[in-house]
Amino acid sequence: MSTAKTRHMNGGHAVVDCLRNEGVRHVFNVPGESFTSILDGMRDVNDVRLISNRQEGGACLMAEAYAKASRQPGVCVVTRGPGATNASIGVHCARHDSTPLILLVGQVARAARGREAGQEIDYTHFFGSIAKWVIEINDPRRVPEVISRAFHIARSGRPGPVVVSLPRDMLDEAADIPLVAPYPVIRAHPEPGLIKDLVERIAAAQNPIIMAGSGTEYAGAREELIRFSETFQIPVVTTYRRLSAFPNDHPHYLGNVSSAKNAARDAVAGSDLVVAIGTRLNQQSTAG
CATH class of the missing domain: 3.40.50.970 (Thiamin diphosphate (ThDP)-binding fold, Pyr/PP domains)
Known part of the structure; x- marks a missing residue:
């Protein structure tokens, strides 16, 4: 029935x-x-x-x-x-x-x-x-x-x-x-204290850099990532095969961290703070 x-x-x-x-x-x-x-x-x-x-x-x-x-x-x-x-x-x-x-x-x-x-x-x-x-x-x-x-x-x-x-x-x-309704999409809500700590770390860093992965795209946060980079004046690299995570023609974009040694990877190695957004720090992202 x-x-x-x-x-x-x-x-x-x-x-x-x-x-x-x-x-x-x-x-x-x-x-x-x-x-x-x-x-x-x-x-x-x-x-x-x-x-x-x-x-x-x-x-x-x-x-x-x-x-x-x-x-x-x-x-x-x-x-x-x-x-x-x-x-x-x-x-x-x-x-x-x-x-x-x-x-x-x-x-x-x-x-x-x-x-x-x-x-x-x-x-x-x-x-x-x-x-x-x-x-x-x-x-x-x-x-x-x-x-x-x-x-x-x-x-x-x-x-x-x-x-x-x-x-x-x-x-x-x-x-x-x-009949069962789909699960609602869950959005992350970081603790304000952690956000404050991140801002303080960025302010104290001499050469911060953003490493962006596909998580920003799945979250629909590409525009927010661009504003974050522009607000804090932080350059951006994208992870292995994730070139579309950040506009490649943006002045803050340094390149893709491919598996080969390149300028983007050198920039990460020379930074004193890596802000990883939408990515995990695996072997390909860290070159080892």
């Missing part, structure tokens, strides 16, 4: 409803028999474009690239076993590039789990070190709850990939499924 707060449908159709609810407009996939209910649900949907590929690695990388270009979570759907392993390169890229990505993976039937079923993989172990969260849905009534949380985790904090495992029989099972 469908009501104002529930709909009677199968798990696969619930997944499609959840994607639409999150504002997803493009889904990348390689069709597979382990998620035919999702494909069936996509058939009558006009506001979500299903883009099919020949290989799952390409599909997942397309979703990851789409997320970079749109600043919205990319979504990829692949089949179990080799479909998941092929897609793992996209998950790895999303992890290292801090890209919000949702990978939906077909799984063997629930009764077959742990019995060395054909193409069965424990995704928690396989993806555990490169994904922000790995979860398997075993009850279709939990589809909205888990999918909503998956998008929230992929977007929040340092963005990254989330993997959701979907047993085939769960996707085919019908139930009264509750």
Whole structure:
């Protein structure tokens, strides 16, 4: 029975409803028999474009690239076993590039789990070190709850990939499924005392520099970054492959901190205060 707060449908159709609810407009996939209910649900949907590929690695990388270009979570759907392993390169890229990505993976039937079923993989172990969260849905009534949380985790904090495992029989099972609203976007609110401390450090520094990464773009804070640089008269470098984090024609822009030795990297080495915004200080950013 469908009501104002529930709909009677199968798990696969619930997944499609959840994607639409999150504002997803493009889904990348390689069709597979382990998620035919999702494909069936996509058939009558006009506001979500299903883009099919020949290989799952390409599909997942397309979703990851789409997320970079749109600043919205990319979504990829692949089949179990080799479909998941092929897609793992996209998950790895999303992890290292801090890209919000949702990978939906077909799984063997629930009764077959742990019995060395054909193409069965424990995704928690396989993806555990490169994904922000790995979860398997075993009850279709939990589809909205888990999918909503998956998008929230992929977007929040340092963005990254989330993997959701979907047993085939769960996707085919019908139930009264509750509707869940998306998580609200959480904005950071730094403690005033920390802001005061930063201002004092900048005032005391002789050669401060800003190192900007893609976090400023995902936060929609590019203009604020420009004003910050101009207000305090601090030069800016961008991190590895993040040239668009700051206008390259701005007089305060010194260049990109690439993996090779260059003037931008020399400027960072000669500074007495590095203000890292929207980036982590990893090996590529610090040259070691």
